Amino acid sequence: MSESARESFDNIYLDLSKESGKCRFAETGLGWKPSGGGDTFTLDHTNIGGAQWSRAAKGYEVKILLRTSGVHQLDGFTQEDLERLTKVFKNWYSTNLEHKEHALRGWNWGKSEFGKAELAFNVQNRPAFEIPYSEISNTNLAGKNEVAVEFSLPLNGDDTGTNGALGGARGRGKKAGAGKDQLVEMRFYIPGTTTRKEALEGDDAPSDAEQAEEEQNAANLFYDTLMEKAEIGEVAGDTFATFLDVLHLTPRGRFDIDMYENSFRLRGKTYDYKIQYEAIKKFMVLPKPDEMHYMICIGLDPPLRQGQTRYPFLVMQFKRDEEVTIDLNMTDDLLNDKYKGKLEAHYEQPLYAVVTQVFRGLAGKKVNKPADGFVSHHRQNGIKCSIKASEGFLYCLEKAFMFVPKPATYISFEQTASITFSRVGGATSASRTFDITVHMKGGAGESQFSNINREEQKPLEDFFRLKGLRVKNEMDEDNSALQAALLDPDMASSDEEVVTAKADRGSADEDSESADEDFQADSESDVAEEFDSAHESSGSDDEEEGGSDKEEERPKKKTKTS
Template sequence: MIRCTIIVTEAFEGIYLNLSKQPGTTRFAESGWGWKPSGGGDTFTLDHTQIVQAQWSRAARGYEVKVLSRADGVIQLDGFQQEDFDRISRLFKVWYSINLDNKEHALRGWNWGKAEFGKAELAFNVQSRPAFEIPYSEISNTNLAGKNEVAVDFSLPADGNDTGTNGHLGGARARGKKAGGARDQLVEMRFYIPGTATKKEKKEDGEDVTDGEDAEEQNAANLFYETLMEKAEIGEVAGDTYATFLDILHLTPRGRFDIDMYEKSFRLRGKTYDYKIQYESIKKFMVLPKPDDIHTLITIGLDPPLRQGQTRYPFLVMQFKRDEEVNLDLNMTDDALEDKYKGKLQSHYEAPISSVVTDIFRGLTNKKVTKPSTQFISHHEQSGVKCSIKANEGHLFCLDKAFMFVPKPATYIGIDNIQSITMSRVGGAMAASRTFDITVTMKGGAGEHQFSNINREEQQPLESFFRAKGIKTKNEMADDSGALLAAALQDEDLASSDDDRVAATRGSADEDDESVDEDFQADTESDVAEEYDEDHKSSGSDSDSEMADADSDAPAEEIEEEMVERPKKKVKTAK
């Protein structure tokens, strides 16, 4: 006896998964459904037990089936025709026992409505119809931009071709991957939320507290912000905090932030802005000793960069005191420390705070720590030299494979991308004799970087480092050294002649100061004004006596006696 099993499927062509750039084929079966790109690639599948809800609505390429899964959040299938609704609705009902809800979007164009937090997305409703939905998986950060304003930042893909549809990390499983499907990408949205709202607390049995009981009323924008932080898993709710560093000074962006370090990300908490940054976004990690012998700078390169409104920060620059030590115990079990981070992290740290932060970052991110090159030592035996980019002062550090200027604007220049370096003097004769500038010209016409006001003493160490790295160097200062010396001497002659000229115009003032007026007699009678009368109280008499008391070491009685024995001033009486 032969048993034959027939698998019934429903197939649809030209379907786009999660805003992918290329279409594919979607097949529904009783066990689940899958999607395969037409141009070749990995197949995305979803088991029927993972399907929670399904929704049918109008979308960009026709009609869309939005599936809410237990593990992957919201999954979008776009490109269906209107006549496909009955067919798809029937198979969802028969195979998955789920109703395919037909949702109509609000088309009024209003920008005010009501925000509702669902299981996997935030819906903005206008007259009880959704105007748009935002999956929590696409939100990277949120901040209170004002008293009644909340800013929502969206995740960005590593590149425009990455849509999250490749391999086992495809679809809604990867945060921010959907944004790669479009040429223009939405990066920020702001909600204005006035008034107050009531926050319902949970009882011990899990039921909501009624409004008549201990319901807490607070600012509506704050409640929206806190709810979104929890739903989108931003901040502390994303997992256990392994380590926390409080009130760390950041030079870029400027301010003080608390640093919370998690398993796969870290968070900066400030008074105005909060940032959640994935470890995979860290591309460079540099420890730079500041030439003041007091501070150490930790510079972190990010891609995509940190955003604050319209400003992008591709580098974080933190400043630590070298003599400040910290005593820290990692919030991590011994088993996790042994299994995941053996030889990378320690359970207890007692060292300078810059070293502890560096070690924990290195252990959690597996990133290489870059330090200044040992081939360069400045005239003052430091790793960096003081200079300026336009009006911004900072320090230029020479690394083994790059140059790094911090703090603002933080500039990273790879040595392999440098075509040539020109050393020159800019400014007047005296200024040029003390400082010089270097201009770094990049390959392929990528522009140039100019660093100015470098101490003249740093010329030889820098020039030696350039030659050691094989960088083509042009020294324009040697050509005009004779002219600058002559100009400097001329300035000195002019300065000395000016001094003589000023002395000559004063006449015999110096001689008059040393001469003695023989006609002057201290005890002779003379006409004096009223304020010099012994009975007249001047405004400065009290302060003069106080200064005399302060400067004198004698007892108060002796000072009083001296003041009594002082001869009285002679006053000329009118006849």
């Protein structure tokens, strides 16, 4: 090909890439190569379905609409390049380079338009912004009239986003041109009702013959259309297995689980999540101390997002004796070639065991279980305790602590500097609970697990000693100080006073308990009378009776209040 049959442009950015490159047009198509070296992107002229010229971030942009679903942007042209590019697209690609003006009014209300490759938001019939479907990772109905759109997150911050041949960020599993700050979610408020014909524009709009459906909630239709156009979930192919109505403790709710080849999907009444197996960093099966349930805990990075809330762990709960029979929706060839020894064609086992084996086979993750070296006083794997006001269970794994269900907390032994046993509320041998505080290495903070049954102290100490963890027992120090004080001769008289006072408190407690019982009996009748028509008068009678009792028991207090 002669040199005259080419047009070249320097400092051009492809698909929001961080690095510029050289773009070259020819009769057979176009190519782009990053200036710092790397893979060359090429596009055949037969796949060019349209082109648009508009202002963009780095100057002027040529947006190329593909005949197949997809779009590519070439940014960094100057105003002087317009004439040359117009001739290139007209003469070589038989395409008019359409001049597209963007809306500059700054309005945040307009009309959404679903195109073949992207969602456009138009203000006064001019595009304010466009969202390529390939950049959308998920969408949820965030409210009656609100739809949340989540964007793909990067797996690698150094990604240049130049591998356009794979079809966008979702195809690469990362966001194009990942930066320090990124837009990760956008929400649309969509009031009223509409029809599918009004929502779709152009070639995608159904014909009048097809348009026999009734009007429906506009937000629901927007959500359904975006799910379909962006092929969220469907892009993964057919489901290999589906588990219905699985109880999740974190995030709270019931979700259907669809298992695909490279990802799985949680489908709930309000929220849907699509999660790549690559995001699974930990997988734990934890028997609940009630001996009736199993919990499956899945650690995710990046964590699951629900609005402003992040969930680094999924916690599912299954009944121990719930059986399931399932056949994997997978060809024999695929099962034997890729998953031989990892998956079986047929399962007939407890549900938690089937879910565990399918996850392990598809995600290729190791399944962690409670350590063999630890058993609680009640012969269980988990210990009941609390993090602040949240009750849950603490498990000792082979290499880490795990607290579930909320807030799900994972602490590896490698990160642990020391563990302190302590008792809250003073040094008293009658205390029935204690706390442990896990101090992190490098001053990275600490985690406290409270209200642990006193009977669990020895099993925990033995396990920590087995794992070579540094332990400080402040409870023994408290007991030693108390014993030393009791053996002091000068404390003998005060000891007697303490015992006497304790006996007095006991009798007072008994009196108060009997008074409480009488009061509770009265309160029950009060509740019944509260719904009678004369409950006000009956209440006043009760108050008078209560007043006479108090006057008899505490005449001084009555004298003060009168």
